[in-house]
Amino acid sequence: MSVDAQKLMDVTSYFHLLWSDVLQITLSIYFLWAELGPSILAGVGVMVLLIPVNAILAAKSRAIQVKNMKNKDKRLKIMNEILSGIKILKYFAWEPSFKNQVHELRKKELKNLLTFGQMQSVIVFLLYLTPVLVSVITFSVYALVDSNNVLDAEKAFTSITLFNILRFPLSMFPMVISSILQASVSRDRLEQYLGGDDLDPSAICRLDCNFDKAVQFSEASFTWDQDSEATIRDVNLDIMPGQLVAVVGTVGSGKSSLMSAMLGEMENVHGHITIKGTIAYVPQQSWIQNGTIRDNILFGSELDEKRYQQILEACALLQDLEVLPGGDLAEIGEKGINLSGGQKQRISLARAIYQNSDIYVLDDPLSAVDAHVGKHIFNKILGPKGLLKGKTRLLVTHSIHFLPQVDEIVVLGNGTILEKGSYSTLLAKKGSFAKILKTFTKQTGPVEEATGM
Template sequence: MYNWEKAMEKLVQETRLSELQSISNSSRLRALNSGISFASLPLISLATFGGDWLIGKQLIPANIFTALSFFSLVRAPVMSLLPLIIEKLSEARVAATRIDQFMRLEILMNRREKEQNKKGDHAIIMEDASFSWKDTPCLLSLHLKVKYGTLLGVKGAIGAGKSSLLAAILGEINLVSGTIRQCVRSISYAPQSSWIFTDTIRSNILLGKPMDEERYKSVIKACCLDIDLQNFGEIGDLMMIGDKGVNLSGGQKARISLARALYADADLYLLDDPLAAVDPKVAKKIFDQCIGPRSLLRQKTRILVTHQVHFLDEADQTIRLANGHIHELYSERPDEDQQSNTTTEADSSDDDETDFKLNTAIADMNSIVKSETSTDGAVKWNVWFQLFTAPPLRWFGFILLIFLLLGTQAL
C-alpha cells in the first residue's frame, strides 16, 4: 500500500463519522415523526375540547364522538403522507440543483461539419482552424487536408499539440475559429494510455461488437497477440484481465488497445503513439501489419502520432507540429531505396519474437481465474481445535469441544 494505510484509515473514519451523523439525524427525525403520530390525536382532542371548555361551550357526547372519529380518519393519511412529501421535496431539490449545475456548464463550441457521404478526395479538411482547451489555446490556424486511404504521420516535441490534434478531430475540444469538415461515417481511436477494463481479452477487443472469426484472427495476428495467447495456455483469449490490466505488461495492454481499434472497422483511424510501449522489433512488425502501406488498414484513412519518426518514412503525408502550429508538411513518400535502407535492420528480426513472452506457468499465476484445490478425507483435529478456541470463545470453546466429543461418544 506504499504506507498509505494511516491516511486511508483516517479517510474511512472521517467518512464513517459523517455517515453516523447523518444516520443519527435521520433517527431523530424518525423518532420525532413517530412521537407526533401517536400524540397527535390526544393533543388535537385536548386543544379542541379544552378550547370549547374555556369559552364556556357545552360539551355534548355526540359532538365529542363525531370529532374524535373525524380526527382519527384525518390522522392516518396526514401522518403517512407528510414524511413522504418531505422526502420527495428533498429529492426534488437535489435533482433540481443537479440539473441547474448541468445547465450552467459551458457549452462546448464544436462546429464540426460532418458529411456522411464521401464528397471529393479528402476525408478531413481544416481551413484556418484554431482550437482551445477551455480558455487555453492549443492549436492555431491549421490548414490541413487528409485524403481517403492515406497515412498521415504527425510528429513533434512533447506538448506540441499532437494529441490535441486528434482530440480536435474527435470533437473533444473547442473550435474557436475556422472550419473543420469530416467526410467519414465512423472513427476508431487508440489512446496513448491504453484503456483496459476487467473482463476477458476477447471482450476487451470486441467491445460489444459481434464476433467475426476471420477478422478477429487477422487483427490478433496483425497486433502480434497470437504468440501471447498461445503462451497463456488453453485459456487463450478467455483469460481474465485484472483491474486496469494489472496482470498484463505495458506492451500487451497497448497491443490489446490497438487490436480493439482495428477490429472496429471504421473509416478513419486515430492512433496516438501506439508503438511507444513495445520494443523496436515488435513496433516494426506491428507497423508493417497494422498501419503501414501494406498493412491490414492499407485502404483506410489513418492518422498516426508517434515519436518514432523512422516509421513516418512510409507515410503518404507527414506534418510537424510545434507550439500548436504546423511548421512542416511533407506530401511525398521517399524513394523505395531509402525505405529499404531504413528498414533492413528491423526486417531481419525474428518474426516470432514479441516484447513480452510468458510461459504457461506464469500465465496461470497472473490469471484471475485460479484453479481450486481440494483435499479428501476427514477434517483434522487441529482444525476443530483452532475453530473452537478462536476468539471470543477461547478456553470456553475448548471445554465446549470436549463436551461435544463426549456427547457424540455417548450417542
C-alpha cells in the first residue's frame, strides 16, 4: 500500500502539465499556421496518426503494470512469511523451496519490468521523434505545394523556434502518461483495499444471560476468502461453562482457524457461533507492545499487586524479572525484540489472565516454552487446580501429555470435527485420536513418562 500511495503522490507533480501541455501545443500550432498556412495540417496529421499508436502502447503498459503489482504483492507476502517464520524455516531446512518460490516470482516481475521498459522506450522514441518528423513534413509540404511559397530564413527560423516550443510539451507527455497509468493502477488497488467489505459479525451471537452454554457452534462453516472453499466445515460443538477443552489435530487441520472463527476474524459461509461472556485470546505468535513488562501485562487495567504477583509466579516470570535490569519496569523494544520467544509467550499469557475474562481462547501457548516450564504453566494456570479453574478454556495444543487432565478433547481434521469426548473415551474408540497418540508415543515415550505421573 505504501508503494501505491507513493505513486499517487508522484502524479500530483504532473497535474498542471495536463492542461499546460495542451495549451502550449494549441498556441504553437496557431502561430505555425500564421507562418506556414495550411501546410501545417500535414504535420498535425502526423501527430494525430501517432495518437492511436501511443494509446495502444499506453494501454498495454497499464496491463503490464497491473500484472507487475500483483507479482510484487505475492513476493512481498512470501517474504513476510519467510521473515516471520525464519526459525521454523531453518529448523526444517526449507530454504531451497522458499528460495525457488521467491526467484520464480522475481523472474516474472523482472520479465514484466523488461516489457514495460521496452514499451516506455518506444513511447519516448515516438514522442521525441514527433517534433522532428512534423518539422520535416511541414517544410516539405510548404515548399512543394505551391511554387510561390518560399522558405526563407525568416519563416524557417521562426517555425523552428515554434517547433522547439512544441518539443517540450510533446517530450513531457510520455512521463505524464506513464505516471498517470501507474497512478490509475495504484488508485484502483487502494480503492479495492479501502472499499473492501467488512467482515459480517452477525454469525457471532453474543449473549449475557439465559444461555446454559459458554460457546456453541451450530453447523458453523467459515472461510478466509469468500472465493475459496470453507476452511472450517459444519462444526457442531457445545462447550459448557468452566470446561477445559483441548483442540488437537495434525498440522493444517484447522485448529487456529477454529479459534479465529470464534473471534469473528473469518468470513461466514453458513451456521453461527453463540458465545456467552467476555473472551481473552492468546495467539500462537505473541503480540508485544513497545513499553514496560508491567504495561504489557496490565494493558490499561488498574494494578492489583497481590493478583499481579500471583500471575507472575504462575507464568514463571519471576526468575526472568530478576535477571532483567529494572525487573517488570524494564523497557521492551518494539515487538519484544529484547525478549526470547518463551518470555514473550508468557507475557502474552499473563496479560490475558490479568483481564479476568469469562472465556480463554489459547492457541498453542505452550509451544514456545521448555517442557518443565510448560508443565509449571499448565499446573498453575490451565489445569484443574490452576488460576483459571472455573473459567471456560479452549486450548489448542500439540502437548499430548497434558490431555488426561482436560475435561473434553476435540479432534480436528480438514476443518471438521473427527472425534470429541474424554481422554479415556477417545482411547477406547481407537480412532483418529488413538492414532495421533500412538504417533506421539513412538516419538517421545509413554504419556505417563512425559507427564512425570
